[in-house]
Amino acid sequence: MRPFSYSRATDARDALERFQPGTMYLGGGTNLVDLMRLGVARPDSLVDVTRLPYDTVEAAGDGLRIGAAVRNSDLAMHPVVRERYPMLARAVLSGASGQVRNMATVAGNLLQRTRCPYFQDISHPCNKRRPASGCPAIDGDHSGLAVFGHSEHCVATHPSDMAVALAALDARVHVTGPAGDRVVPMPGLHRLPDGEPERDTVLAAGELITAVELPPPPAGASHYRKVRERASFAFALVSVAAVLDVADGVVRDCRLALGGVAHAPWRAELAEAELRGAPATQEDFSRAAEAELSRARPLPRNAYKVPLARNLIVRTLQELVP
């Protein structure tokens, strides 16, 4: 690991002032420290942002404002989250381990980097790690990587479970930075790789996440379901965050987001459009899933994700029918 200096910021302004070229913000460190040890991240200085006054979950109108420094375990244990946003609590609980969730922060979870095996191994080229060096995953092991929205430059997936639930809930990410404050809607924080896979998100250098705001929970029943290679403590091969509101056997509204399939949480807008106003039957759920998956572009070793995603969508929606 390269030497670095460490300091603790006391508030957002202090954090922004401490940010120089070569600085990285430090949350719980569960991803960043790992990547520093692997030689993937090489900051000159760390500015610790876990002591910023963003460690509470508070009512905001009819919604909720979650501080960026709230630990993942505290988010999942919060009574209002469990009661009103159970899909979010379940997504967070399905990620990592009790130990990691106790350390990990909300902002750090959103900004964790891909688990692409070549990205994490500096003996390989990787466009995300070193622009224009190539993407060995395209002809190599992409079995866990993207089927939607990838480019000839990168086929990585974003690994966060929490981000998938937030994308389905229309969360808004509050950001402050050298150019002032702004709000980034979810989905929309994470970008598709296009020709710039080195950029995971739309954030500019030095921008600091301060909070995640949830609008009032959507009507209907919700669920987060995750398929992985072992029963627990593994990243998603495919996951789904689903909200379904049914009245008189007809879908009034729905939200559907997929994880493990793209460089960003994948909001299944084509499926949602098919579902609104349709009968809440297995056939209609299958049709909606097929509509979404018609735009999948699987690679030779991850084609299994297409039927897996279809079945996961259909089964999860069926469970949500009252």
Next chain:
Amino acid sequence: MAEITLQVNGAQRSVSADTRTSLLDLLREHLDLTGTKKGCDHGQCGACTVLIDGRRANSCLALAVAWDGAEITTVEGLGDGAEPHPLQTAFMDFDAFQCGYCTPGQLCSAAGMLAEGGPSAVTADLTGDPPLTAEEIRERMNGNLCRCGAYVNIVAAIEDVSR
């Protein structure tokens, strides 16, 4: 270099260490508390689990400097031969280890887990506080791997203490 002061197993310890030092290395190399083990050094095995301010955490992913001022409990602080922690007694009674390498992490993780409560990923109703069935314990202990495969007895030992 950084000056780091921690409350370790009830005693204040001050160390001057490189900012790169993990809490795990600080405990083992600087404070000679070698009960806490290094398995993977990537957060994937749980051998390095300690309690930070009473909550279980992977000391391999914790930069010591980032936890300056914190209270740390390691397996040495849970109990000793003279006065073992109930989990330590149960692990012996239930034969919950073979080589023992994962055991300090299992013990600290179980101690932290028993204090947590609330739902887990396998709980049906997230608003409640479910009983700690074997299924719940397995899910909650997912961050602690045992290469010897002593899981059955580890779960039985923890279940016994939780009752």
